[in-house]
Every structure is written in structure tokens, then in C-alpha cells.
Amino acid sequence: MIAYEQYFSSHESDLRVVIIGMSEQEKVDIRRGLRDVYIDRTQSSFIDGKKGQLLYRGFNIDDLAQNSCFEETAYLLLYGDLPSAKQLSDFDHLLKSSRTIPTEILEVLNIVKASHPMDALRTGISASSALENDVEDISLESTLMKGVRLTAMAPTIVAAHYRLSIGEDPISPRDDLSHAANFLYMISGETPDPDDAALIDKDFVLHAEHGVNASTFSARVSASTGSDFFSCITAAISALKGPKHGGAAEGVIKMANEIGNESNANTYVEKALNNGERIMGFGHPVYKTTDPRAKHLKTAAKDLAKIKGEPKWFSIIQAVVDTDAMQSRARIGLHPNVDLWAGASYSLLDIPEDLFVPIFCIGRIPGWVAHIIEQSEKKDILRPRLLYSGKNNVKYKKIEDR
Numbered sequence: 001m002i003a004y005e006q007y008f009s010s011h012e013s014d015l016r017v018v019i020i021g022m023s024e025q026e027k028v029d030i031r032r033g034l035r036d037v038y039i040d041r042t043q044s045s046f047i048d049g050k051k052g053q054l055l056y057r058g059f060n061i062d063d064l065a066q067n068s069c070f071e072e073t074a075y076l077l078l079y080g081d082l083p084s085a086k087q088l089s090d091f092d093h094l095l096k097s098s099r100t101i102p103t104e105i106l107e108v109l110n111i112v113k114a115s116h117p118m119d120a121l122r123t124g125i126s127a128s129s130a131l132e133n134d135v136e137d138i139s140l141e142s143t144l145m146k147g148v149r150l151t152a153m154a155p156t157i158v159a160a161h162y163r164l165s166i167g168e169d170p171i172s173p174r175d176d177l178s179h180a181a182n183f184l185y186m187i188s189g190e191t192p193d194p195d196d197a198a199l200i201d202k203d204f205v206l207h208a209e210h211g212v213n214a215s216t217f218s219a220r221v222s223a224s225t226g227s228d229f230f231s232c233i234t235a236a237i238s239a240l241k242g243p244k245h246g247g248a249a250e251g252v253i254k255m256a257n258e259i260g261n262e263s264n265a266n267t268y269v270e271k272a273l274n275n276g277e278r279i280m281g282f283g284h285p286v287y288k289t290t291d292p293r294a295k296h297l298k299t300a301a302k303d304l305a306k307i308k309g310e311p312k313w314f315s316i317i318q319a320v321v322d323t324d325a326m327q328s329r330a331r332i333g334l335h336p337n338v339d340l341w342a343g344a345s346y347s348l349l350d351i352p353e354d355l356f357v358p359i360f361c362i363g364r365i366p367g368w369v370a371h372i373i374e375q376s377e378k379k380d381i382l383r384p385r386l387l388y389s390g391k392n393n394v395k396y397k398k399i400e401d402r
Helices: 061-067 070-079 085-097 103-111 117-131 140-165 179-188 194-207 214-224 229-240 248-259 262-274 292-308 312-322 324-330 338-348 353-376
Strands: 004-010 013-019 045-048 053-056
Touching (some): 053 061, 053 070, 053 292, 061 194, 061 292, 070 085, 070 353, 085 140, 103 117, 103 140, 117 140, 117 229, 117 353, 140 179, 140 229, 179 194, 194 292, 194 338, 214 229, 214 353, 229 353, 248 262, 248 312, 248 338, 262 312, 262 324, 312 338, 338 353
Antiparallel strands (some): 004 013
């Protein structure tokens, strides 16, 4: 029997896989979910799951959450460093001038107005490729420009579809509002309160990039094939739509609605856990301690709840965190994640639940673009393997003999 040894080398790192013939026991290290498998290097972000640390381009998320805005953070991810005052002003102007979506896209959104917002966003972005003159150009300059335009257009697509879905006309974007404030304005038609806009802005910053998660991996796989920018983004959106990835914030509010009152939290949690159900908004594949993004969104949600005099959602969710069951799980590494407080934040702003994941997507686009650019510069196609565990050497029978 022939044995094959394959070595996959990336500078100083080696991954050794030994494959023995099918008649013998396969000696292959299977990593389901690709947990802790490094596929390449990146300069976009760094995550230390044990310490609860997240860096964008070397900048700590704590500093960015407290001091930056989405426009500045998007520039950082797209161009690799924080902008000067003039660079930020020019970038902000470019974003604002790119917010309006073509009439053809509005027509498409009207056709699919009964669909889920994530389906509409995916469809609208995919349709946008038909209006591009250089859709197949995957050069750095072209991808950056497409990325900037899509960062600007995504909130307009989401808001326009939402308005159409409730029988209202889409609202044109305003160039005197920030990225976050303009999004809220296009949903409601009213100039948002600065505190509301600040909360969404912080949410966008905290969701802008997070390593090679399922949606980012999907984008990178598509980019590795040499596919166009819009295909890569729609692949990412398709993955993000899944409830195991982007849908947790929506699940948090459904849970809070079922609990109804903070006094019911302990009973609800115990019953759910005894039934083998998952408590939404807790745990993370990477973080073994507190998600560093969660504390910032928790503080922002708590502050806004006080300002609005609407502590209900915050109080219910905090009561879940404080239950004996969840506290004991925290001691073994199951901590609140960013989705827990995202759900509370969106509900404070009266944002419909089916817009929770699209908001996540709006914030994440700059991070996806950064990864698409990185992957497009590589020569290797991402092509993992599956270990066959089915039947072997089955003889074919003619149909009349089966």
C-alpha cells in the first residue's frame, strides 16, 4: 500500500497531513469547523481569544470604539492606516457622493420587496454588477473603488427595501448626515437623535472586521478563484444570513420577548438549558473570555436606555447574564458576546428585527473588502479536502438487476 505525505508550507509554519490507502485506517487530522486552522497571514485584524483582544490593523478595538467613527475605521481597514484630517474629509465626501443607488436597483428591490432583507441586499448587490463597466477588473485600485461605493450604497439598499416592504417610498440619502445617521434617517424619514446615531455608529465600528469567520472565509474562497468583487461580497452575505453566524442578535430579542420580564429570566434559562436549548448571545468560537466588543455595546446600550427611560430590554438581558446558570458557565469560558448587546441596542432604536443582520452586514463590508484584496493577491486557490468515509469498490448493476 502506498502512503503519501503532503507538506503545506507557509514560511515558518508547516502542516503535515499523512494519507494512507483506503483499505487502512486514515491518519488524517480532521478539524471540523476549521477551528484553530490558519489558512494564511493577514494584516487586517488580530484576535487573541484567551486575552479577549481584538486589533484592526494594529489598533486596539477599545481605542477605536471610544475614539473613532465608522468612516475613519472604514478608511483604516481599506487603506491600512488612520487618515489625516484631509484624507478623512475626502473619504467622507466620496462616501456621501456614492450613497445614491441607480433606478434599476430600486426596480429590482421593488420586485423582491416581499423577501427577507438579507435576500434583498444580496440580490441588490448582485444586480449592481450588471451596471459596472469593469466588473471583471480585480486590480487593487478597482476593488478599492468598488468597495468604497458598496460601503456607501449598502445602507441605501437596506433602507430602500425596508421602505418598499412596508408600502412606503424609499427615502433619498442626505449628504449632511454621517454614515450611521443617514441610515437611520432613510429608514424612518426623520433626522435621528444624535445619541441614536452614535449608538449605530459604534455598532458599525465594532462589527467592521473580525478575522476569517464564516462570511469572510466565503468571500476569500470566492476571491481565491479569481472571481469578481460582487460575487465575493454576495458569497459573504449568503454565509452571514445563516442563523449560526449573523442571526444571533435577532435570536436575543426573540428570547427577551419570551422572557417578558426580568423576574422570569432564571426560570426561562433553567428550562431552556434543561431542554438542551442554546441561550442566544453567549459564547464564541474564538473568545474564551469576554468578547472585547461586547462591553462597549453594553455600555452604549445601558446609557441610551437611561436617556430614553426605556430600561426593559437592557434589564431583561442583564437578568439573563446574572442568572446562576449563566454565571457558572462564564467561569468555564461561556461569556456574553457582541450579539447579546446588539439585540438590545437595535430594540432601543425601534429597528425591526429582520434588519438586525443587514445592520451587521453594513458594518462588515470594509472588513470583507480588505480580505478580498488580500486574497486576490495570492496565487493559491482555497481548496481543502474531505476524508471519504463511504462505501468502497461497489460494483455497478444494470437497472433491471437492482
